[in-house]
Amino acid sequence: QAQLIESGGGLVQAGGSLRLSCVGASNTYNMGWFRRAPGKEREFVAVIAWSGSPTVYADSVKGRFTISRDNAKSTVYLQMNDLKPEDTAVYYCNAVLSVSENPENYLSWGQGTQVTVAS
Secondary structure, three states: OOOOEEEOOEEEEOOOOEEEEEEOOOOOOEEEEEEEOOOOOOEEEEEEOOOOOOEEEOOOOOOOEEEEEEHHHOEEEEEEOOOOHHHOEEEEEEEEOOOOOOHHHEOOOOOOEEEEEEO
């Protein structure tokens, strides 16, 4: 798995949208998004299989976030709609051999991208 670079974060008002990108995703790995809010543990957000299916979401983001991938571009996306202040965190993408919500199963963590949702 090559180095992963997350981007697309920023400051948005509650109810707004952002699309995060993760460049460098290997076509042979399942890919997940996690987030870490200040003072909290790293939290699972979503994961997508190498083929694009299945996808799994945390209950807190189900119906608002969509994970997708473009293997031709080695990129995984996280479309985030109806953002809430509690979505504020640093968001990370990472690769995993089997579809999993456990961060311990994932490979090397990158720098992440900051998402801040103002109320």
